[in-house]
Amino acid sequence: MQRQGLRTWLFLAPAGAWFLCMLVLPLIVVFVFAFGERGAAGGYVPAFTFENFANLGARWTAFQNTMVLAPVGTLACLLIAYPLAYFLALRASSRWRTLLLILVIVPFWTSILIRSYAWIYLLGGQGIPSLLNALGLGNPRLINTPFAVLIGIVYGYLPLMVFPIYVALERLDKRLLEASSDLGSPPWRSFLQVTLPLSMPGVATGCMLVFILLMGEFLIPAMLGGGKVFFIGNALVDLFLQSRNWPFGAAVAVALVVVMLVTVAAYLRFTRRWAGGRDDVSLM
Amino acid sequence: MTDRKDFLTREKFMAELYRYKKGSVTRRHFLGVTGLGLATSVFSSAVSGLRSAAYAQGSIGDRVVVASWPNYHDPANFDAFTAETGAAVDLNVFGSNEEMLAKLQAGGSGWDVFVPTNYTITTYVEQDLIEPIDLSKLPNYDPASFDARFADAGTVNGTVYAVPRNWGTTGFVVNTSMLGDLPKPTTWKEFWDMTKAEFTGRTMVHDYQLTTIGNALKYYGYSFNSIDPAELADAEKLLLEVKPHLFAINSDYQPSMRSTDAWMSIAWTGDGLQLKRDMPEIDYVLGKEGGELWSDFFAIPKGAPHRDAAYALLNFLLNPEVNAKEVAFHGYPVADARVNAILPPEMLNDPIRYPAAELLSALEFGAAVTLTDPNRAELMARFKSA
Numbered sequence: 001m002q003r004q005g006l007r008t009w010l011f012l013a014p015a016g017a018w019f020l021c022m023l024v025l026p027l028i029v030v031f032v033f034a035f036g037e038r039g040a041a042g043g044y045v046p047a048f049t050f051e052n053f054a055n056l057g058a059r060w061t062a063f064q065n066t067m068v069l070a071p072v073g074t075l076a077c078l079l080i081a082y083p084l085a086y087f088l089a090l091r092a093s094s095r096w097r098t099l100l101l102i103l104v105i106v107p108f109w110t111s112i113l114i115r116s117y118a119w120i121y122l123l124g125g126q127g128i129p130s131l132l133n134a135l136g137l138g139n140p141r142l143i144n145t146p147f148a149v150l151i152g153i154v155y156g157y158l159p160l161m162v163f164p165i166y167v168a169l170e171r172l173d174k175r176l177l178e179a180s181s182d183l184g185s186p187p188w189r190s191f192l193q194v195t196l197p198l199s200m201p202g203v204a205t206g207c208m209l210v211f212i213l214l215m216g217e218f219l220i221p222a223m224l225g226g227g228k229v230f231f232i233g234n235a236l237v238d239l240f241l242q243s244r245n246w247p248f249g250a251a252v253a254v255a256l257v258v259v260m261l262v263t264v265a266a267y268l269r270f271t272r273r274w275a276g277g278r279d280d281v282s283l284m
Numbered sequence: 285m286t287d288r289k290d291f292l293t294r295e296k297f298m299a300e301l302y303r304y305k306k307g308s309v310t311r312r313h314f315l316g317v318t319g320l321g322l323a324t325s326v327f328s329s330a331v332s333g334l335r336s337a338a339y340a341q342g343s344i345g346d347r348v349v350v351a352s353w354p355n356y357h358d359p360a361n362f363d364a365f366t367a368e369t370g371a372a373v374d375l376n377v378f379g380s381n382e383e384m385l386a387k388l389q390a391g392g393s394g395w396d397v398f399v400p401t402n403y404t405i406t407t408y409v410e411q412d413l414i415e416p417i418d419l420s421k422l423p424n425y426d427p428a429s430f431d432a433r434f435a436d437a438g439t440v441n442g443t444v445y446a447v448p449r450n451w452g453t454t455g456f457v458v459n460t461s462m463l464g465d466l467p468k469p470t471t472w473k474e475f476w477d478m479t480k481a482e483f484t485g486r487t488m489v490h491d492y493q494l495t496t497i498g499n500a501l502k503y504y505g506y507s508f509n510s511i512d513p514a515e516l517a518d519a520e521k522l523l524l525e526v527k528p529h530l531f532a533i534n535s536d537y538q539p540s541m542r543s544t545d546a547w548m549s550i551a552w553t554g555d556g557l558q559l560k561r562d563m564p565e566i567d568y569v570l571g572k573e574g575g576e577l578w579s580d581f582f583a584i585p586k587g588a589p590h591r592d593a594a595y596a597l598l599n600f601l602l603n604p605e606v607n608a609k610e611v612a613f614h615g616y617p618v619a620d621a622r623v624n625a626i627l628p629p630e631m632l633n634d635p636i637r638y639p640a641a642e643l644l645s646a647l648e649f650g651a652a653v654t655l656t657d658p659n660r661a662e663l664m665a666r667f668k669s670a
Contacts, residue, residue: 038658040656041385041389041407041410041411041655041656042385042386042389042656042661043389058662058666058669059669061669061670062669120539121543124540124543124545125543125544125545126543126544126545141485143545144531144532226530226531226532226533226534227491227532227533227534227668228527228530228532228533230668230669230670234668234669235665235668235669238665238668238669239665240386240390241383241386241387242380242382242383242386242491242493242661242664242665243382243493243658243661243662243664243665244382244385244386244389244661245658245661245662245665
């Protein structure tokens with residue numbers, strides 16, 4: 001018995017050490033810094049003040065942008081990814097399926113930075129707007145707007161949504177659909193009552209993955225928002241890499257972690273209730 | 285990079301490929317005309333194992349890491365340095381002195397050479413982030429030939445910490461073909477007022493507190509360097525009012541000016557000149573109220589991993605002939621009389637590169653206090669996150 005316990009500990013030790021050094025300790029540092037003061041030339045000076053937290057209102061717009069565009073981006077990803085995953089899992093022939101799945105991953109082979117640069121040109125005045133203009137559909141400003149950021153988000157995060165849903169749908173027992181049909185259910189009803197509920201674990205996982213990453217996103221808003229659509233991630237980068245106010249940056253980071261914990265907890269609760277108390281709706 | 289006629293079309297590439305395959309041109313011609321030869325040499329210099337043995341034995345190492353500004357170096361000069369010494373130049377581009385300071389303060393930047401602006405050097409010395417320059421390793425540096433006005437800031441308490449690279453001004457570029465019936469703006473007041481009205485959605489400002497806040501202060505006739513809370517509050521009011529009318533907040537404004545997505549931007553001398561060279565309709569304007577006069581320096585951060593390569597690169601770039609090529613590329617004036625002596629007269633007479641004395645007299649050098657003033661830093665951060 002004891003040897004077994006020891007072995008378990010040994011196996012857990014690397015992961016445990018990693019979590020301690022890379023997650024717990026940095027979080028403690030961030031928490032401690034949040035109560036400090038900015039040094040004369042920037043950086044951190046030890047102190048105990050709540051001023052940084054009292055100042056959080058100065059980044060309210062950035063919080064607001066994130067809290068709007070992260071859920072909207074997640075929803076947009078879901079609406080586009082679901083039909084795609086459905087097609088891949090249930091309609092595509094097995095010959096094509098592998099190729100199509102690879103095509104979903106291919107963009108990941110290139111850095112998101114380079115792909116975002118491509119979008120700068122696509123959405124810039126010489127890109128899609130000039131095409132629309134030539135077709136007589138007006139000349140809308142796309143680049144450096146929240147809409148451009150949303151496009152970048154959906155483009156960048158789509159695969160993270162497609163795969164969990166694909167896996168859930170692929171595992172679906174097709175005999176259930178036959179049974180549903182035998183019992184006189186039209187296809188749309190089978191979808192609503194069989195396919196959709198059974199794919200919910202994938203949906204929940206995909207949404208969680210995309211949403212959590214979006215809350216910390218800074219690259220896409222920086223590139224496609226032109227410094228005008230500011231996420232809380234951008235505010236953090238700015239506080240550490242430009243204005244060098246580490247304590248305030250730490251306070252913003254703590255606030256972000258708290259907001260995320262609350263949202264994720266609420267989300268888990270909601271999906272669990274929605275799934276009727278089933279346990280298979282989980283993160284993975 | 286700045287020459288838009290420089291690229292090769294797909295058709296031309298295929299035509300050249302067929303010519304090469306048919307044997308009607310040599311391999312050398314094919315590689316040269318398509319740029320593949322250059323690509324191969326850059327690639328091989330990036331992979332140290334492919335480099336020739338002679339250089340691998342060189343004492344300065346195989347690379348030098350440089351932190352500098354956008355559109356500031358002729359890649360051909362770096363290639364020449366690599367060919368001569370075997371050390372490949374790894375260039376990192378920044379948008380503000382604050383960003384550079386933040387990297388050095390955080391530690392582990394890995395830089396060997398960086399390019400700070402005059403007003404930042406005392407702070408780097410106080411923070412112990414910068415090394416005194418060993419002038420014996422820079423035979424090409426001749427202090428006597430430099431205009432003291434642009435070289436003095438490199439010396440702190442009698443010790444040389446930085447050697448001058450070039451100087452310049454901060455004004456704005458405007459695409460005059462977009463003006464319509466409007467007169468060309470000549471003041472910062474007009475710059476900001478036009479941004480709020482006729483040029484709405486078409487103006488860019490730097491992601492840089494010194495120039496963006498400084499020139500907002502000029503709207504009210506305050507000093508470019510003010511840290512007075514009441515004056516900064518006025519500047520913040522203006523910036524927040526203008527923000528919805530901006531195209532972007534970004535220090536790399538050339539691509540947007542070239543694509544005509546942006547029509548006006550706060551700009552530095554060299555970008556003004558590079559843009560004007562390719563698009564004559566773009567003018568570079570020094571605001572009548574004043575603005576910034578600056579001087580950039582080469583410096584070596586504490587703990588530079590390739591110090592010998594850093595000195596080799598500085599010495600190479602301080603060679604008047606190399607520096608003259610840099611000037612021809614980036615468009616900024618230099619304070620080195622040896623370089624000016626070999627520049628063609630049309631460059632020396634260029635009104636953008638060397639503005640008239642009365643325009644220069646209204647300009648101010650950035651003040652050290654603006655770099656560390658917490659109110660200016662936070663104002664800029666608030667403006668961006670608003």
